[in-house]
Amino acid sequence: MGRVFISAGHGGYENGQIDPGITAGGTTEAQEMILLRDRVMSELQARKVTVLSVPDDLSQQQTIDWINSRARSDDVAVELHTNAALNPEAKGTTVYYITNNAERRQEAERLLRALLQRVPQLTNRGARPDAVTGTGSLLFCRAVTVPSLYVEVGFLTNPEDRYLIQNRRDEIATGLADGLLSWVNRSPEKPPDTIVYPQINIRVNGHEYGEPGIAVNGNSYIPIAIADSFGVDLTQASFVRRIYYRNIVYVKAVDLREFNIAVGWDNQSRAVTLRSVLPICKGQIDRIMGIGNTTDVQLLVFLKKDNPQAATQFPDIATLYREEASIEGVNYDIAFSQMCLETDYLRFGKGVSAAQNNFAGLGDAAGSAGGASFSSARIGVRAHVQHLKAYASTEPLVQEIVDPRFRFLTRGIAPLVGQLSGRWSSDITYGDRIMAILRQLYESAGLL
Structure with a gap:
């Protein structure tokens, strides 16, 4: 059985000051998620699961570095958050996973189901890819080296959700523990002595690429030469995940979305698909003066x-x-x-x-x-x-x-x-x- 890393969102130092996260109803996101994190830990430990709690005073990047420096191949990680909206009627629970990862989507759905079975009063907003978030990606989903999920338990700005978060904390923690236990039980107990990653096919702009990619924790990795062929310079892109495997440098395909490359997955052919439309992608996508491309x-x-x-x-x-x-x-x-x-x-x-x-x-x-x-x-x-x-x-x-x-x-x-x-x-x-x-x-x- 693998271990669980669990982080309470916010509460650490960002730009030299404590980041409380969302503030609403006389409380903060950091305060509520620390309390929930502690309950989830107790639940998992009672079930003989090893849990590692991320220190509360770390920044987002320090949190990720802390996990990555300690993680083993069969570990998983989860970060707990609340949501917020200008409309106080907005409510519900969401679990985010890294875009284009079918395994992670299933794990997010399983965790969400386990939580809602314990607290059906929470509204199901679904398991969603991190590409649909406000900034187009979530660092916790992208940069943590082991499988990771980002949970928004409810809306702190919604009185009903806030009541559940504060008064049904034990049931929420039990639901999350149920889902996390199922997740780590599906992980291999011991990594192989020599890691062998399964090969996947690659399709670039509709054509088969002559070299295979690899699948790592359900994520597609492609030879870095493909990025070069798109004219993408990754030399200064520290956020792009790289793996050196069998004398080849591979990069996580989904990270290329930040360079206006569409990344998808074709299940039938087990192929990661990459597409670049030249009229849009020659560096003009973010220039305000110009013409539109849609109807x-x-x-x-x-x-x-x-x-x-x-x-x-x-x-x-x-x-x-x-x-x-x-x-x-x-x-x-x-x-x-x-x-x-x-x-x-x-x-x-x-x-x-x-x-x-x-x-x-x-x-x-x-x-x-x-x-x-x-x-x-x-x-x-x-x-x-x-x-x-x-x-x-x-x-x-x-x-x-x-x-x-x-x-x-x-x-x-x-x-x-x-x-x-x-x-x-x-x-x-x-x-x-x-x-x-x-x-x-x-x-x-x-x-x-």
């Missing part, structure tokens, strides 16, 4: 996939973004992705209502608490596009100014999406969050 229908399908009711009030939103952005030379795919982030896929929040037609969290010149309001959806979209153009370009506007803060911006200071971080929003990952949505859009449309 109105593809934009609308993507929006409704996250929020089926999204187009009820704004049925022409996709067309408006394409038309208004094209007039000003702004990439409408980027503008649309930013709208999805700012409005939570047209659910709104942050003190902004749908009636304001404010799709980008724009403030007004007077600094009003509720932000800017616009007379129609088209004018609201136009203001968003103009605000993006103010940041990304020094070219004059084509249409009359409707953005109330256009004249206050330093023109052309942020031509790339990542440069909006700390400017449009105080969130230093703001640009990454937009890019994660953009990549999901292109994958949904079959363009990436």
Whole structure:
């Protein structure tokens, strides 16, 4: 039987100060998850499972380093978190796994089932790949060397979930222990003296690649030469996992998603598939000024996939973004992705209502608490596009100014999406969050 590494999310030092995680209802995410972690540990130890608890004062990267320096091949790791939303009605439990790993997906589903059997009052939000998260990946899923899962037990911002987390802690811990026990029992008890990884096939842009890849803990690894063939420079990409096996350097295929390479898996042929669409992937994907690549229908399908009711009030939103952005030379795919982030896929929040037609969290010149309001959806979209153009370009506007803060911006200071971080929003990952949505859009449309 393998061992279980268990980490309580947040609570450590990030940028020189304690990170409490989410704060809601007079408590913090770190406080609640430490208490839950301790209960899960007791449950597992009572069942004769060896548990290693990650120290609470470590940063995220230190947590991963701590696990990796101690892990053995048959160990597993889990990190406990809560979720949060502007809408206090949002609730439920999610288990995240590394994208394109069928084994890990099954383990996430098994852990989720075990938890919900013990606490059926929790809403099942499903086992989900980490690519659908706000930043497009989770470091705990990607960088931990042994199989790992990232659990969001519930929403700390939802009164019902918070009550369950605080008052049904024993049952939640028992459910998690049930799932973790099943997981480690399926691990090999002793690794072979000589590790032999099973071979997998590789398909690049629809063609069979002449060299096999390998499967490591259910993850696809490919020869690094394939990355070179895509023009991807991995020499400074420390986050990309590498394995030296039989005199060849292999890299984890899913990590190439960060370089705008679509990575999938074909179960029938046991092949990892990689695809790069050149019009999108020649380094222009994050440039705000440019043209979009999707159709109105593809934009609308993507929006409704996250929020089926999204187009009820704004049925022409996709067309408006394409038309208004094209007039000003702004990439409408980027503008649309930013709208999805700012409005939570047209659910709104942050003190902004749908009636304001404010799709980008724009403030007004007077600094009003509720932000800017616009007379129609088209004018609201136009203001968003103009605000993006103010940041990304020094070219004059084509249409009359409707953005109330256009004249206050330093023109052309942020031509790339990542440069909006700390400017449009105080969130230093703001640009990454937009890019994660953009990549999901292109994958949904079959363009990436």
